[in-house]
Amino acid sequence: MANNLFFLLCISFTIASFVISTDVRKEVSKIRPDDLTPTGSDFAYVCDPSRYAKLNLDMSRFAFCDSKLPYSVRAKDLVRQMTLPEKIAQLGNSAEGVPRLALPKYEWWSEALHGVANFGKGTIFDDLVPHATSFPTVILTTASFNESLWKEIGQAVSTEARAMYNLGRAGLTFWSPTINIARDPRWGRIAEAPGEDPFLVGIYAVNYVRGLQDVQGTENYIDLSSRPLKVSACCKHFTAYDVENWKGVDRYHFDARVTEQDMEETFNPPFEMCVKDGDVSGIMCSYNRVNGIPSCADPNLLKQTLRQEWDLHGYIVSDCDSVSVMVTGHNFLNDTYEDAIAQTLRAGMDLDCGKSYPKYTGNAVNQSKVRESDIDKALENLYIVLFRTGFFDGIPAYKSLGKNDICTNKSIELATRAAKEGITLLKNEGGTLPLSTGMFKNLAVVGPHANATIAMLGNYAFESKHPGSPCHYTSPIDGFSTYGKVNYAAGCGDIACNKTSLIPQAVESAKIADATIILVGLDLTVEVEKLDRVDLLLPGNQSELINQVANAAKGPVILVVMCAGGVDISFAKNNPKIKAILWVGYPGEEGGRAIADVVFGLYNPGGRLPVTWYEANYVNKIPLTSMQFRPDDSKGYPGRTYKFFNGSTVFPFGFGLSYTKFNYTTIQALHTLPVKLGRHTHCHDLNYMANKTKPTCPAILLNDLQCGEYFKLNIEVKNVGKRDGSEVVLVYSKPPDGIIGTHFKQLIGFKRIFVAAGGREVVNFVFNGCKSLSIVDYASNRLLPSGGHTIMVGDGVASFPLQVTFH
Incomplete structure (x- = not known):
């Protein structure tokens, strides 16, 4: 009897869990997997009535295809119609789809850091789409300090991405941008990062994300959970992530020990800006632990900070295989895979880039470690984002995008302009640059980067082992060939430059040239994901090559450095034979044209360094x-x-020269900022140096202030030189003297402006007092100090006091 009862219970459970109506089962049996998967332009969107008709399914049965319902309701209906095994199959980056619901497979993993790349499984390059525009790497683009440029690049990239989606060659979710702080020049991924300043990084993130995501006319939706997305962006890697593999310490085992002060002040602000101001629809948590806890398993970071405090409208995805890393690398709490899945799901991680969620979540449920409701919530977060991208309903404005919208002349020219705007002039002795086309016709172009192509792209562009490439390359040799006769000599066999046998040929070229351009630096064999640097020097014999060529050169010598993190080139900076130095980052597919145009004055450089270049002994x-x-x-x-x-x-950070000269005049500046206090607002203490008099009310917690006070700054910038040019106006605030442990200064605003020779432009800034003058104390409190702040323009070219008073 007991055996019969057990048998009946098993039969009942099977029927309850997996039964489908006879009519639907007959319909489903006719559906092939290929019918469900978007493979070309015939796939419009999931809830296309003609698609359901073709599959012999009645679309009216599926409430998730009712466009009159809110996305949250539709996502919940879709998830509720799935069986538990079907739900689990959607939790990895390669979501399996549900044939009986006509839900196709979907690959979440595509990349668009500085152009659509063939990294990730969701992007395909082939004969139909062989190319995409490769813009400069982020570190160089950021050096332009041009917000509108950053957004424009995002718009161009998302247009190509959407076109590729229409052609069945990409998804709609792109795991970009990288917005980690470039904390140390040895970090291997600095090429991906927007710099060392959290405000700068945050502003970049907001603009690039807006460029990727915003559908024109829908930028200010009241209900952000229903705001349409051109494509979905993802800010990564949250948080305190910037160690790859340094002297045996790798990211899969590293525990970032971070003070709450540094977290509040530096590591987290870019992500907060990305969520609050950029309305990003995805966040990727990082491999590393933060103060002992893997970031993907920390509910304080994911649920409390991202969702509750910052109000993320989107999903949270792991860096690839992070769940597995918790088990095999961090050995966090000696967790099994089922334990790790329970930790991350409860913490708020929705999607696993990897196979751990699909493989082990069923076991975790059976072991009562995971609730099905946690799985449901994760899937709802995911599908709401796909609803917003038009995956289910389409977005008519982008329906016509196709092959002709990829690698357009407009995008290629934008990539060229981005490289030019970021290129930074570090030395120009005696006004050597720009070179005159009439005087310098015979050029020696030497060095390991003289004929660079792939190296100009940096990382997250195109892997050589896969199809796909930029629209085309313009190498430095190609670029300089448009200005004169080029005599090319590599000088080094590769970037490592371990041998000196090729140096004599480069020396001979310089002896007879009207001008010599030496192109050196780093590449992905030196600084890249999974590989940090151990020094700040040029590799191998590159310095020897530079010195020998410079000493032998007949004409002026221009040094061009291609790298992301800074290198100590003090020897070249101090060498009188080297007349000019340019930093060009990794300048993208049109880098050679951009470099040559800058050297010969077709473009006046205005870039500024977004990171500090330290001396070699820093390490x-x-x-x-x-x-x-x-x-x-x-x-x-x-x-x-x-x-x-x-x-x-x-x-230093923010350094950059021009072929012209700019003068600054302060037109309008506020010198007193009275801050009104509430009846129950209390003063907060600060630590001051012993020789400083402490104010009666040292500071107020920002949370206790309305923060409605603003101050203006109007600066006149006059071009007093003979060449048109762009100037980057940087504005810093300096806290009152004597406060212990605070920053020397902090960037609070910047604008890039074009000023014709002899002309003048007025730059207007409006600053919020709380945001621009606040500090973070040792207890991670964000405070507004009273007393004499200083507002500085540039490197002290103009400054004025600003007295903060409480009343």
Whole structure:
């Protein structure tokens, strides 16, 4: 009897879990997997009535295809119609789809860091779509300090991405941009990062995300959960992530020990801006632990911070195989895979880039470690984003995009302009640059990057082992060939430059040239994902090549450095034979044209360094694995970034020269900022140096203020030189003197403007007092200090006091 009862219960469970009506079962049996998968232009969108008719399914049975319903209701209906095994099959980046619901497979993983790339499984390059525009890497694009350019690039990239989706060659979810702080020049992924300043990084994130996501006319939706998306962006890697593999310490085992002060002040603000101001629809959590807890398993970071405090409208995805890394690398709490899945799902991670969720979540449910309701919520977050992209309903405005919208002349020219705007002039002795086309016709173009092509793309562009490439390349040799006769000599066999046998040929070329351009630097064999640097020097014999060629050259010598993280080129900076130095990052597919146009004056460079270039001995003073920013005299740490570093530099953050000269005049500036306090607002103490008099009310918590006070700054910029040019106006705030442990200064605003020779432009800034003058104390409180702040323009070209008073 007991056996019969057990048999009947098993039969009942099977029927309850998996039965489908006879009519639907007959319909489903006719559906092939290929019918469900978007493979070309015939696939319009999931809930296309003609598609359901073709599949012999009645679309009216599926409420998730009712466009009159809110996305949240539709997503819930879709998830509720799935069986548990079907739900689990959708939790990895390669979602399996549900044939009986006519839900196709979907690949979440596509990349668009600086152009649609063939990284990730969701993007396909083939004979139909062999190319996409490759813009400069992010570090160089950021050096333009041009917000509108960043957004315009995002718009161009998303147009190509949407066109590729229409052709069945890409998804609608792109895991870009990278917005981690470039904390240390040794970090291998600095090419991907927008710089070392959290405000700058955040502003870049907002503009690029808006460029990728915004559908014109829908930017200010009241209900952000229903706001349409051109494509979905994803800001990564959250958080305190910037160690790849340094002296045996890798990202799969690294525990970032971070103070709450540094988290609040530096690591998290770019992500907060990305969520709040950029309305990003995806966040990727990082491999590393943060203070002992894997970031993908930390509910404080994911649920409390991202969702509750910042109000993320989107999904959270792991960096690829992060769940597996928790088990095999971090050995977090000696978790099994089922434990790790329970940890991450409860913490708020919706999607696993990897196979751990699809493979082990069923076991986790059976072991009562995971609730089905947690799975449902994760899937709802995912599908709401896909609804917003038009995956289910389409977005008519983008229906016509196709092959002719990829690699357009407009996009190629934008990539060229981006490279030009980012290129930074670091030295120009005696006004050597620009070169005159009439005087310099015989050019020696030498060095390991003289004939660069793939190296100009940096990372997250195109892997050589897969199909796909930029629209075309313009190498430095090609670029300079339009200005004169080029005599090319590599000087080094490769970037490692381990041999000196090729140097003599480069020397001979320089002896007879009217001008010599030496192109050196780094590439992905030196700085890249999974590989950090151990020094700040040019590799191998590159310095020897530079010195020998410079000493032998007949004409002026111009040094061009291609890299992401800074290198110590003090020897070249101090060498009188080297007349000019340009930093060109990794300038993208049109890098050669951009470099040549700058050298010969077709474009006047206006880029500024988004990172500090330290001297070589910096690496001996502080390990890469130390996460702190403030200097520590007891350990000999000099601090990090321009905000805290107390040593000498090769070139400082924000440095950049021009072929012309600009003068600044302050037209209007407020010198007093009265801040009104509420009846129950209390003063907050600050630590001051012993020789400083502490104010009666040192500071107020920002959370206790209305923060409605603003101050204006109007600056007149006059071009007093003979060439048109662009100037980047940088504005910093400096806290009152004597406060212990705060930053030296912080960037609060910037604008790039074009000023014709002899002309003038007025730049207007409006600053919020709380945002622009606040500090973070040792207890991670964000405060507004009273007293004499200083507003500085550029490197002290103009400054004025600003007295904050409480009343």
